[in-house]
Amino acid sequence: MIRSLRLRLMVAAALLALLFMLGLLPALQKAFSLALQEAIEKRLASDVTTLISAARIENNQLHMPELLPDEKFDLPDSRLLGYIFDRQGNLVWRSRATADENINYTPRYDGRGNEFARIRQVDGEEYFVYDVEVKLLGGKSAAFSIVALQPLREYQQTLNGLRERLYLGFGAALLTLLALLWAGMTWGLRSLRQLSHELDDVESGARDGLSSEHPRELLRLTGSLNRLLRSEREQRQRYRDSLGDLAHSLKTPLSVLQGVSESMAQRREDREQARILQSQIERMSQQIDYQLQRASLRKSGLVRHQVALRPLLDSLCSTLAKVYRDKQVKVSLEVPDQAMVPMEQGALLELLGNLLENAYRLCLGQVRISWQGGHTQVELCIEDDGPGVPADQRERILKRGERLDRQHPGQGIGLAVVKDIIDSYDASLTLGDSPLGGAAFRINFSME
Known part of the structure; x- marks a missing residue:
C-alpha cells in the first residue's frame, strides 16, 4: 500500500492523464484521417476539373492534348492517375502516368454526378478515386466519366507519421504534466509538511503547540490538536498536584505511626505487636509509592x-x-x-x-x-x-x-x-x- 499522500495523488493523476490521452489519441487520429481524406478529395476534384478543362469534343470524338496543364498526369512515376470512360464503361483515354499501371476500375455512371471512394486491387494496392460524370463538355453534349486516382500509400505514410508524432508528443506532454503536477503538489502539500514538522517538535517537547500559520482548511485540525495538548498538560499538572497533596497528607500519619511503633518496640511485651505494626506501615508506604508511581508515570498521548x-x-x-x-x-x-x-x-x-x-x-x-x-x-x-x-x-x-x-x-x-x-x-x-x-x-x- 502506498503510504505517501503525494505519491498517491501523483499515481491517481498519472492514471487519469494516461486514460484521458489514450481516449484522446484515437479521436485525434480519426479527426486527422477525416481531414486528410477531405483534403485528398478536394485535390482530386481539382485534378478532375483540370482534365475536364483540357478535354475537347470534335466530330463527337473526345480529344485530349498531348501535354496536360497539370504535368503530374504526364510523369511516369507520378502518384496521380487520370482515366476517361464512356457511358458504356469503355476506357477512351488514360494519362501517361498510367502506362505501367493496371487498374481494374469500372465507372458506375448512375447519374449521381460525382463520387469519392476507395478501391482495392487484387494485388492488395488501394487507391482513392474521384469520379465525375460529364454530360456537357466544351458546350457540346457528351457522356463520360472522368476519373482521377491516387494511391493510399502517401495517405497511409502521412497517417503513420502523424501517429508517431502524436505518441511522442503525448508522451512528452505526459512527462511535462507529471513534472508540473509533482511541483504543484510539492508546493500545495508544503503546509502539511510544515504541520508534520511542528508535530515532530511537539512530540520531542521542543514546542508546546501548533502555530496558526496554516491554510484555512487545516485551522480546525490545528485548533483541535492545540486544545487537546492544552487539556493534556492541564490534566497532567492536576495529577501531579493531586499526587503531591496526597503524598504530603499521608506522610504525617505514617510518621506518627512509625514513632508509635518505635516506642512500642522498646517494651519487651509489645515488641511483637511493634514488629507487626512496622511491617504494615512499611507495606502501606510501599503501596502508596506504587500507586503514586503508577498514576504519575503515564505516557503522554501526543508528546513523544x-x-x-x-x-x-x-x-x-x-x-x-x-x-x-x-x-x-x-x-x-x-x-x-x-x-x-x-x-x-x-x-x-x-x-x-x-x-x-x-x-x-x-x-x-x-x-x-x-x-x-x-x-x-x-x-x-x-x-x-x-x-x-x-x-x-x-x-x-x-x-x-x-x-x-x-x-x-x-x-x-x-x-x-x-x-x-x-x-x-x-x-x-x-x-x-x-x-x-x-x-x-x-x-x-x-x-x-
Whole structure:
C-alpha cells in the first residue's frame, strides 16, 4: 500500500492523464484521417476539373492534348492517375502516368454526378478515386466519366507519421504534466509538511503547540490538536498536584505511626505487636509509592519523548555501586553513547532503577547491560549471574506483591511498577536465561 499522500495523488493523476490521452489519441487520429481524406478529395476534384478543362469534343470524338496543364498526369512515376470512360464503361483515354499501371476500375455512371471512394486491387494496392460524370463538355453534349486516382500509400505514410508524432508528443506532454503536477503538489502539500514538522517538535517537547500559520482548511485540525495538548498538560499538572497533596497528607500519619511503633518496640511485651505494626506501615508506604508511581508515570498521548540512555545508566550504576560496595559488582556496559529511548525521563529512571537494583541485589558479582538498535525496534537487555528465574515463575513475579526472594525486605512491587511503565509505553518485557547464568530482562521499544 502506498503510504505517501503525494505519491498517491501523483499515481491517481498519472492514471487519469494516461486514460484521458489514450481516449484522446484515437479521436485525434480519426479527426486527422477525416481531414486528410477531405483534403485528398478536394485535390482530386481539382485534378478532375483540370482534365475536364483540357478535354475537347470534335466530330463527337473526345480529344485530349498531348501535354496536360497539370504535368503530374504526364510523369511516369507520378502518384496521380487520370482515366476517361464512356457511358458504356469503355476506357477512351488514360494519362501517361498510367502506362505501367493496371487498374481494374469500372465507372458506375448512375447519374449521381460525382463520387469519392476507395478501391482495392487484387494485388492488395488501394487507391482513392474521384469520379465525375460529364454530360456537357466544351458546350457540346457528351457522356463520360472522368476519373482521377491516387494511391493510399502517401495517405497511409502521412497517417503513420502523424501517429508517431502524436505518441511522442503525448508522451512528452505526459512527462511535462507529471513534472508540473509533482511541483504543484510539492508546493500545495508544503503546509502539511510544515504541520508534520511542528508535530515532530511537539512530540520531542521542543514546542508546546501548533502555530496558526496554516491554510484555512487545516485551522480546525490545528485548533483541535492545540486544545487537546492544552487539556493534556492541564490534566497532567492536576495529577501531579493531586499526587503531591496526597503524598504530603499521608506522610504525617505514617510518621506518627512509625514513632508509635518505635516506642512500642522498646517494651519487651509489645515488641511483637511493634514488629507487626512496622511491617504494615512499611507495606502501606510501599503501596502508596506504587500507586503514586503508577498514576504519575503515564505516557503522554501526543508528546513523544526521546531520552539519552547512557547518562542515566552511568548515574544509576554509580549509585548502586556505592550501595552494594561490599559485593564489588563488575558491570559490563555495552550501550553506545547515541542510544535513545522513546520514554519520559522519570519513567525511564524508575524502570531502570528497579531492574538494576534487582540485578545488583541478586547477582553473584557480574551484571551486563547491552543494547541493540534498529530503525523501528530497539532492545535493552539487563543480565546478571545470580540464581535466575525459573521458567514456571516468570509470569508470576511480574504481578504486584509476588516475590521469589524472601531473604531481603520488600513487598514485591518493583517489577510490577516496571511492567506498568512498559505497558503504558507500548513496549514489551520478556524474561529469559542469561549466558552469565542468571536472569535476562529484555525490553523492546517501538521507535515508530
